[in-house]
Amino acid sequence: MSAPGLLSHAWRFVRSREAAEEVVQESFIGIWRNAGHFDQSRSQAMTWMSTIVRFKSLDYLRGEKRYRLGPGDHDANGDQPDTAMGPEAAAEMSQQIVIMNYHLASLHPSQRKVIELAYFSELSHSEVAREMIAPLGTVKTHIRRGCASLRKHFESHAIQGQQ
The missing domain is CATH 1.10.10.10 (Winged helix-like DNA-binding domain superfamily/Winged helix DNA-binding domain)
Structure with missing residues (x-):
């Protein structure tokens, strides 16, 4: 249930399928990187993952203005938004999609x-x-x-x- 449930959880915050998928992908990166820090005595795995998705969703909503700016636009500080995904993040996202499809299959x-x-x-x-x-x-x-x-x-x- 983790990916579909977390996607639904993210959607409740961001109200966009595309944004929810982005939030869940970012969340899975954090979940994989911090899996060793998960303490089963403190909460269930799904609760822990849902909390990560909630915080990533809130981060997304705070930064949403940055994503709406066009290539030549600047934010209030004059900085251009960094919307490009780095190669490491793209590789991890691709790996997560493969894992999800494998499990669904x-x-x-x-x-x-x-x-x-x-x-x-x-x-x-x-x-x-x-x-x-x-x-x-x-x-x-x-x-x-x-x-x-x-x-x-x-x-x-x-x-x-x-x-």
Whole structure:
């Protein structure tokens, strides 16, 4: 559930799919870099990651004006905005996308489809049920089990990455 849930969490702050994806990508960079500092006795992993997304979302909103400036524009201090992504950040973002696609591909097709509809197409559970022509309870079960499976995949990937 981590990536789709965090994307939804970011969207609640920034109200833009594109901005939410940017926030989540930045958050995952921070999460991967600081995974060794996570203390399981203080909070659950999802709570910790959600907190990082919340702070990244707020950072994004504070800096949003900077992103709206055009190439020849300047901010109040006369500085030009730095909107270019460096090669390291681009490589990390690319790696995160590959990891996300790998984990999504590992799901049962029906679980993957309902998760994609719910989190990427931003449909409600009822809308997903209508789209899939399936009972609402079945859709909720597929989402819950799919998210649990994704969580396990991401946690095992994070543990392997630390070794």
